[in-house]
Amino acid sequence: MQKYDESKNDYYAIAYCSRTLSETERRWPAIQIELGAIIYALRQFKPYICLMDVILHSDHKPLTFLLSKSKTHDNLARWMVELQSYNIKVVHISGNKNTVADALSRAAEDRNETTTPAVELKDIIEFPVSLSCSTFEECMPIVSMPHNVAIQGCPEPIDFLNEQRNDPLLQSIFTIKANQLLPDALDENTRLQAETLANACVVRADGCLYYCKPTEGNPIHLLMVPHSLRDIVFHAYHCSPLSGGHMGWKKTLAKIMRKYYWPSIRRDVYTLCESCITCQMRRKPRPSFRERLIPVFSEAVFAKVGLDLCGPLPVTERGNKYILNIVCWFTRFVISVPLKDARANTIAHALLTECVLKYGTMSELVTDQASSFTSHFYTEFCNLLGIQQRFATPYHSMGNGATERTFHTFQVMLSKFINIKHEDWDLFLPCVSFCYNTSINEATGETPYFLMFGRDPVFTIDRILNPTERPHMPTFDEAAEYKAQLISALHLAWSQAAEHARDYKAKMSLQYDKHARPSNFQVGDRVFFRNYTTKIGLARKLCFPWIGQFRIIKLDPPHAIITSITSPQSKPRKVHLNQIKKVVEACGPASTLPTIPEEEAEFAQQPVEPIMGYQHDSSNSNAELPVQLSPSHNDSLGNSPQYNLRSRSTIRPPRRFDTD
Template identity: 30%
Template sequence: NMMNSTVKNRRVDRISILLQEFNIEKIIHIKGQHNCLADYLSRHPIPREEEIFDEDYGIAKRDTREPTVIGRVPDEIPPLAGAIVTRSKAKQLQLQQDQNSTTIPIDRNKITLPPIEEETDQMKEDPSQIIAKNILDMERLKIEQGKDSDIQHKIAEVMKNPIKSTYEFKDGLLYKLMIMREGCNTKKKLIYLPSSLINDLLQVYHSDPLSGHFGVQRTYLKIKNKYWWPNMKQSITQSIQSCLPCQQYNISRSKKPGRLQPIPPPEGPFQLIGMDYCGPFKQTPRGNRYVLCLTDYFTRWVVAAAVPDCSAQTTAEALFNEYICKYGVPAVILSDQGTHFHNQLMEAMSKLIGYNHTYSTTYHPQSNGMIERFNATFVPQIAKLENKENNNWDEFLLPVVFAYNTGTHSTTQYSPFQLLYGREPRLPVDGLISSFTFRKPNDYYEQLKKSMKLIHGYARENIIRKQHQYKTQYDKRRPDPHYTINDRVLVRRHGLKYKLEPKFSITPQIIIRAQHPVYVVRDEITQIETQVHINDIRPIYVSKLNLKKKKKIFKIKQKPTTSNPSIFLSNSLSKFFISIFIIINIIYLLINISY
């Protein structure tokens, strides 16, 4: 049974966690040599008339009949595997058919090679598939400079006063004279690149395979010794920022965006608690493999229960028995979106008992950081106490939790025990009490009430002060962008299997709901909605050079039926001009009618 046996495999553990939500009576294992259905789903099948599946067990039957398709599959191949042919096997079958068919003698002296196919449009458009040609030859530069009005204006100025000018016009080309090094008076001639060729040049020096999609500084240093144009560094930066592959694959070396949003401290104990699982650990003789941890956000009081699994049923039972029946019903429970917390059973339990269950943002454990920090604290302590077999950790769980609850917390400056019970804890090492004084109930109640009010007030002040210190340090030099609805962004991809996978989403995401720092995005293609934190969002940059090319204010077309041209406005001014034209005609008609 995979639920009870010890398996040192994280993948099997994740599968068992997912399967615990279902009532599975039996799992049947099929050996790899007989489990042909797994390969069938990923292979291209050859149609066969006979039935090759066992409907009861999904195992291939023995099939001795002749296949009805051309080209028989060898008998040594299993029946189902024979119906599945890979590309390499298909080539072998095709070669066998060609050899068995009638051969035609070939005169090797008259062999003609097929013509080389021209590059397709897709190859021409994809700069990553081919190495770019020399698109910036001198003739094209002269033609494009002749079309550029700014360059023509500069040429006219150079022709008037060539001595004092920082430009030089030679052999039909305009050059920019630049001092390349400080302290050196020698000027270098750089080609003045026309605006129509800037985008093509940046594609060659950045997106080409020989350019390697490197950053702004490398690209700028390659270009600056050969070409020049106004605001060159700025246009290079904008172009590289708008490169989609760079946005999907590059890793940001700066701090992740989004400033710290501290959770305000509650008014008292057990109003807000955090809940999370820790594990899996090595199975103990009692059958325990996980620890369910619960932490109070005000007192920092911790409750931990060793459990055999992390199913929804086990979670509900442990929460009810170990926490609610001992400390009462909390106002709010905060947890992650794991299947053991986010399920129908836990939702029904929250409605039945009467508490609010909120969930942290996906892939953002900082939302429930207090319980995550406790998990990182108590695991090393248990590891120091367990035996050599590492299978009796549950025997030390409660003592370690007791030691944590009776120690002074660095944030509140009080122990969780003192904030909960209003007194200092008595430890076994304190020894026997020499004298004991009985007090009146009213005196004890009044003193406890004053003491609890005093230490709770100090604890709240300490929590707020510490949160302010953490926030100041966390927010230092950290960007905090804000996005609005309909903004197009990229979302970080988690759980990547391979190194060469894109780090951010392949398709753009559209923000449909904004509640900074949490946003709800929708995929443009699949229309799937996801809630993400601003840490996992990257804006999509669009180059201004591409926008200038695509922008068209209006277009004049000649209608075949009339001699007057009709103007089609492609922007928002079209309706405005049409409405003005209609209003003028109406006013003109009214004036004629009045006369």
């Protein structure tokens, strides 16, 4: 990127950006590579050139004609649309004048095979974030080192003593230890904190400040960490694969406090571990959020019908490998149809011939959001029959629970009849469906068959045991009375079934809500979404169970509309509140309180159970260390042997802290 100097009529470079091409990009045509390079540069410099006039110099002349063309290749069209967001003018220059970019592209570079491979240019990238940094070090995030990055040379060691001297609080303690006086330019809270810590700190032979952690034996000296190095220490002991491993806050705290200490260390480690994004994407909330149950009622036969597919199953001799279940939510009557495939036209034909033409058209049809049910063909089919489509929340089986539950029952029943090769399940499917429909349903207190037809079936065993019994056939004079009795019996059965269903659902809701823990989401909250998919070739158990991040843009309990933060171009999705969890954010920088918290003062007085063997300090030092140490005493401490043995203290949970 160059800036034009009007006084000198010349351009001056103010920023550079470059990257290598991926294996796929190297096979692109020349014009696609050139345009891709332009798109990459515009995305990098977007915060600087947005809403400004931009002149683009290129030695590839075909680029100058792209903006004037009415139609371009599909591979270039998506980038041409992105170019429309800039006030840009493409100017062709000869190759011998494009010296800066040409020289950079030909610069010699020591390539290392272990460096990060080039990533192919994506169609849409998130808006770059502008950082206000004064030094290069501030721009570098403190994260764990990837396994495929080669470290060139050794990092420069940190001057810990200098960092302590530059910390205002620790410098005050140094002053107290040296002059027995407090600095004048201290507020009351900092003064109190410095006085309290000074009584528990010593300066050792290396000149650094140490915190004396009392134990039953000799006190353990923990290096006081200045504010500027606390994040580095935490990330090293929590995020790094070399020493952290993303363990819990208790183990992370115990590991840090073997050697280091700072005020409010317990609260800071707890807060940072809880707000670690990587840890949040792995762990589940404890206790898990669980919304209250919202029962769904149906007051008439075939008013609300659920439909779903099960499969693919082993292919039978007749070529079937799917089960289509159609369930009336009022009577719980199940129509089960074996299918050869799961295409929309196959499902529509089965629904028409096995359900609509035999029992009539339903008012509402509840399905999941599989492509077979959301296709244009299936939607038009439902519109033609006057059926209102309802879609359950994706990956939330309770939205169509009455239908989903029948598959579990059918699978248990089928497994008791089919052969060892599972090739004849479609022969037993009508039998299983009939047995289910003629059994008492717990929700209605009646059989689905009786609620559907107003009579009980005559089973085969009834004919065998009593072949002479015949059902009473009403005469012509009795027809009207029989019809009235049948209608009355059906209405009575339906009303009793509806009342029984309401009582059953109320009881079920009461039992379910005992373990309910409603969430407290608000519009604008950042959340994770449960990961229901696994890429091919990856182990399910090694994948993150949560993905994101997403932002809630609308709340309609028990559902929410969320949109992706990392992929803003993706469409918003409707999810159940049980499928998301809130992102825990750090409330602020480490150690924001000006005074020592209560838990730190209590922790300093806690006795620690000693272990057998060596301690951190010399075994010759049996007396308790005084607050003020003479130079000779400090020297003896500095020269004493240090062993990698420690006392193991009990880590207790932190208290809930106020925000002030």
